[in-house]
Amino acid sequence: MQRMRSVCPLDCPDTCSLMVDVEDGKITRVAGNPDHPVTKGAICHKVRRFPERVHHPDRLLHPMRRTGPKGAMQFERISWDEAYDEIKRQFESAIEKHGAESILPYSFYGNMGVLNAEGMDRRFFHRLGASRLERTICNSAGSAGFAYTMGATAGTDPEDSIYAKLILFWGCNVVSTNMHQMLLAEQARKRGAKIVVIDVHNNRSAKWADWFIQIRPGTDAALALGMMHILIRDHLIDEEFVDEYTLGSGQLKEHVSQYTPQKVSVTTGVSVEDLCSLAQLYGTTTPSFIRIGNGLQHHDNGGMIVRSIACLPALTGQWGIRGGGALKGNSYYAALNTRALQRPDLLPRPLPRSINMNQLGDALLETERPVKVLFVYNSNPAQVAPDQTKVRQGLLRDDLFTVVHDLFLTDTCNYADLVLPATSHFENLDLYKSYWHLYLQLNEPVISPVGESKSNFTLFKDLAKVMGFTEACFDDTEQEMIETALQNENNPYLRGVTFQTLSDQGWVKLPADFETGHRTGAPTPTGKKVALYSKQMERAGLAPLPTHQGLREDDHYPLYFTTPPNHHFLNSTGGNVPVLMAAERRPTLQLHPADAKHRNVEQGQLVKVFNDRGSIVLLADITTDVQPGLVISQGLWWDDDDLGYQSVNMLTSQRIADMGGGATFFSTRVEVRPLT
Numbered sequence: 187m188q189r190m191r192s193v194c195p196l197d198c199p200d201t202c203s204l205m206v207d208v209e210d211g212k213i214t215r216v217a218g219n220p221d222h223p224v225t226k227g228a229i230c231h232k233v234r235r236f237p238e239r240v241h242h243p244d245r246l247l248h249p250m251r252r253t254g255p256k257g258a259m260q261f262e263r264i265s266w267d268e269a270y271d272e273i274k275r276q277f278e279s280a281i282e283k284h285g286a287e288s289i290l291p292y293s294f295y296g297n298m299g300v301l302n303a304e305g306m307d308r309r310f311f312h313r314l315g316a317s318r319l320e321r322t323i324c325n326s327a328g329s330a331g332f333a334y335t336m337g338a339t340a341g342t343d344p345e346d347s348i349y350a351k352l353i354l355f356w357g358c359n360v361v362s363t364n365m366h367q368m369l370l371a372e373q374a375r376k377r378g379a380k381i382v383v384i385d386v387h388n389n390r391s392a393k394w395a396d397w398f399i400q401i402r403p404g405t406d407a408a409l410a411l412g413m414m415h416i417l418i419r420d421h422l423i424d425e426e427f428v429d430e431y432t433l434g435s436g437q438l439k440e441h442v443s444q445y446t447p448q449k450v451s452v453t454t455g456v457s458v459e460d461l462c463s464l465a466q467l468y469g470t471t472t473p474s475f476i477r478i479g480n481g482l483q484h485h486d487n488g489g490m491i492v493r494s495i496a497c498l499p500a501l502t503g504q505w506g507i508r509g510g511g512a513l514k515g516n517s518y519y520a521a522l523n524t525r526a527l528q529r530p531d532l533l534p535r536p537l538p539r540s541i542n543m544n545q546l547g548d549a550l551l552e553t554e555r556p557v558k559v560l561f562v563y564n565s566n567p568a569q570v571a572p573d574q575t576k577v578r579q580g581l582l583r584d585d586l587f588t589v590v591h592d593l594f595l596t597d598t599c600n601y602a603d604l605v606l607p608a609t610s611h612f613e614n615l616d617l618y619k620s621y622w623h624l625y626l627q628l629n630e631p632v633i634s635p636v637g638e639s640k641s642n643f644t645l646f647k648d649l650a651k652v653m654g655f656t657e658a659c660f661d662d663t664e665q666e667m668i669e670t671a672l673q674n675e676n677n678p679y680l681r682g683v684t685f686q687t688l689s690d691q692g693w694v695k696l697p698a699d700f701e702t703g704h705r706t707g708a709p710t711p712t713g714k715k716v717a718l719y720s721k722q723m724e725r726a727g728l729a730p731l732p733t734h735q736g737l738r739e740d741d742h743y744p745l746y747f748t749t750p751p752n753h754h755f756l757n758s759t760g761g762n763v764p765v766l767m768a769a770e771r772r773p774t775l776q777l778h779p780a781d782a783k784h785r786n787v788e789q790g791q792l793v794k795v796f797n798d799r800g801s802i803v804l805l806a807d808i809t810t811d812v813q814p815g816l817v818i819s820q821g822l823w824w825d826d827d828d829l830g831y832q833s834v835n836m837l838t839s840q841r842i843a844d845m846g847g848g849a850t851f852f853s854t855r856v857e858v859r860p861l862t
C-alpha cells in the first residue's frame with residue numbers, strides 16, 4: 187500500500203488536500219490531509235466515497251459512437267483514432283459550411299484543475315476560432331457586484347475568521363457547501379462568537395447557527411439597506427473609516443433614509459424587531475465577518491444583492507481588522523498568467539461571437555447562425571443548465587453533432603454522437619487554486635489512466651495535432667504549462683511560487699496581508715476606496731447606490747421555487763454513486779403546511795410542479811422549514827425513468843441576472859398540484 191498526497195478537484199470552495207491509499211493500482215481510501223492548515227484531516231462524505239466513484243463499474247473506458255436515435259443511449263465501442271477522425275471531419279465540415287463559430291465548446295468546473303478546466307482546451311478552441319462561451323452559471327452576478335464595490339473579488343482570509351466575534355452566513359449553506367468555513371466558525375464560536383444564518387429556508391446551516399433569520403427570496407438588498415438605515419440612525423457608523431476609505435457616503439446616507447425598518451420588514455418578511463437587533467448587533471460587534479454565499483445571487487437582482495451587502499463592513503470599519511470584513515470569493519489573490527495559459531492571442535479577428543452558457547437552449551435552437559458542433563467537457567448541461575425543455579430540444583437536433591468527454595454516461599451523453607472517456611484527477615498532473623482559502627496546490631497523479639481514458643489536457647493537445655495546428659504552445663508539457671501559469675508579474679502574491687516548491691511542499695499560502703490588503707490595497711476602480719456610490723455602475727447603466735430591486739419572474743404562478751445543492755452530491759456529480767444517492771433518499775419538494783393544505787397535498791404524495799416552461803414530478807415533503815409561498819427541491823439528481831424524475835431545471839429560466847451575465851435559477855415561480 188502506498189499513501190500519497192492529492193487535491194480535491196471538485197467545484198467546492200474548500201479545495202481540500204487529500205491523502206490517498208493506493209493498492210495494486212487502485213484507490214482504496216481517501217482521507218483529509220492532517221498536515222494541511224485548512225483541511226486539517228477533515229473532508230466531506232462525498233469525497234471519502236471517491237474510491238467508489240473512481241472505480242465505479244459504470245466508468246467509461248473507451249470512446250463510443252452513437253448507434254441508435256438521440257436519447258436512446260445506444261453506443262458502440264470505437265478507437266481513439268476513429269473518434270479523432272470523426273471529430274476532424276465534423277469540425278472541417280462545420281467550418282466550411284457555416285464558419286468556425288458554428289462550433290461551441292461547453293464546459294465548466296467538473297474538475298477545477300487549471301490545466302484541465304481552463305488551459306489546453308482554451309488554447310485549442312481559440313486557435314480553432316470557435317464561438318466563445320461566457321462561463322457565468324455559478325457566481326458571476328455576485329462577483330461582479332462585489333468587485334464593483336470593493337474593486338476586486340478579494341475578501342477576508344477565511345483562516346482569520348476564527349477571530350471574529352460575529353459571523354453572518356448570508357445565503358450560504360456552509361454546513362453542506364463549505365464545511366471548513368463551518369469548522370473555522372466553530373472555533374470562533376468557542377472564543378465567544380455568535381453565528382447568524384440569513385436564508386430563505388431552515389437548512390442544515392440554519393439549524394446549526396445561533397440565530398436563523400428567514401428572509402423572502404431576492405429581498406436581501408432591502409435587508410442590507412434596512413441595516414444601513416439603522417446603523418446611521420443609531421450612530422453606529424465608523425465615521426473615520428468611512429471618511430478615509432469610502433466614496434459616496436453622503437449620497438448613501440441620504441439614499442438609505444427611505445429604507446425604514448417598517449418598509450424593509452414588509453419587503454423581506456423579517457420582523458422590525460429582528461431587523462433592529464441584527465443591525466445593532468452588527469453595529470456594535472468587532473470583528474464581524476460576513477460570508478456571502480452563492481445562493482442569494484442566483485436571482486434576477488443577484489449582483490445588486492451582493493453589492494449591497496458588501497457595503498456593510500466598510501460602514502462599520504471592519505476592513506483591516508483581523509477577522510473582520512466579508513468574503514464572497516477570493517480568486518483575485520491567485521490570479522495566474524491567463525494570457526500565457528490560455529493564449530487569447532490565438533483568437534481570430536474579428537473576435538468570434540460569445541454565447542452565455544445560461545442560454546444554451548436558445549443558442550442550440552437558433553437558426554440564423556446555428557451551432558453545428560457542440561463539444562462538452564467538465565460539465566453536464568442536460569442537468570445543470572436552465573430551461574431544460576429548450577436545452578434538450580436543441581440537443582435532440584439531428585443536424586447537431588455533439589461530443590461529450592466525461593467519466594460517466596451522464597444525461598448529456600444521452601444526446602451525444604461521440605462519447606469520450608475522461609481520466610479522474612487522480613490520474614493527472616495539475617495545479618489547483620481555491621476561490622476561498624489562499625493556498626495553491628499541486629496535484630500529482632496517484633494512479634494510471636483507467637481504461638483508455640484521457641485527461642482534458644491530453645485530449646485537446648491531441649486534437650491540436652489532428653487539426654494540424656503547429657503553434658509551439660501545443661507541444662507544452664503539463665509542467666511547462668504550470669510554470670507558465672505561475673509567472674504573473676501583475677500578481678505580487680505569486681512572487682517566489684515555483685513548480686518545485688509546490689512539488690516539494692504540496693502547497694504554498696499566498697501572502698495576502700489583511701491590513702494592507704483591504705485598508706488601501708484593494709485596487710478599486712474608484713481610487714482604492716470602497717465604492718458606496720459607484721460611478722462605474724452608473725456608467726454601466728446600473729443604479730450607482732445599493733438599491734432593492736424586485737424579481738422579474740412573471741407572478742402568474744404563485745410559489746417561488748428554489749433548487750439549491752444538496753449535501754451529498756456536488757452539483758450533479760455523485761448522483762450516480764449508490765451510497766450517496768441512498769444518503770439523499772429521493773428528490774423531494776419541500777412545502778409549507780399551509781401551501782400543502784390549500785392544494786390538498788399530503789405528506790409523501792407525488793406532486794406535479796409546473797410553469798409555462800415545463801412540468802416535473804417530485805415527492806411532497808410538508809415542513810415548516812420552508813416559509814409559505816416558497817417551495818424547495820435540493821440537489822441536481824440524474825433523470826430516472828423508474829422514478830419518473832426529470833431535472834428541476836425543466837422549470838428554471840434562461841433569464842440573465844442584473845450583472846455579470848449571471849444565472850437566475852432561484853427566481854423561478856411554479857404551481858404545485860397533487861399527481862392524479
Ligand SMILES: Nc1nc2c(c(=O)[nH]1)N[C@H]1C(S)=C(S)[C@@H](COP(=O)(O)OP(=O)(O)OC[C@H]3O[C@@H](n4cnc5c(=O)[nH]c(N)nc54)[C@H](O)[C@@H]3O)O[C@H]1N2
Binds near residue numbers: 386
Ligand atoms: N454538498 C455540496 N457542496 C457544494 C455544492 C454541491 O452541489 N453540494 N456545490 C458547490 C458549488 S458549485 C457552489 S456554487 C456552492 C454553492 O453553495 P452556497 O454558496 O452555499 O450556495 P447555495 O447552496 O446555492 O445556496 C445557499 C443558500 O441560499 C439560499 N437562498 C436562495 N435564495 C436566497 C435568497 O434570496 N436569500 C437568501 N438569503 N438565501 C437564499 C438557498 O436556499 C441555500 O440555502 O457550493 C459548492 N459546494
Ligand SMILES: Nc1nc2c(c(=O)[nH]1)N[C@H]1C(S)=C(S)[C@@H](COP(=O)(O)OP(=O)(O)OC[C@H]3O[C@@H](n4cnc5c(=O)[nH]c(N)nc54)[C@H](O)[C@@H]3O)O[C@H]1N2
Binds near residue numbers: 297324563591592610
Ligand atoms: N437548478 C439549479 N441548477 C444549477 C445550480 C443550482 O443550484 N440549481 N447550480 C449551478 C452552479 S452554481 C454550478 S457551478 C453548475 C455546475 O454545473 P457543472 O459544472 O456541469 O457540474 P456537474 O453537474 O458536477 O458536472 C460536471 C461534470 O464534469 C465531469 N468531470 C469531472 N472531472 C472531469 C474531467 O477531468 N474531465 C471531463 N471531461 N469531465 C470531468 C463530471 O463527471 C460531471 O459529469 O450548475 C448550476 N446549475
Ligand code: SF4
Binds near residue numbers: 199
Ligand atoms: S468537496 Fe469540498 S469539502 Fe469535500 S473534500 Fe472536496 S474540497 Fe473538501
Ligand SMILES: [Mo]
Binds near residue numbers: 197324
Ligand atoms: Mo457553482
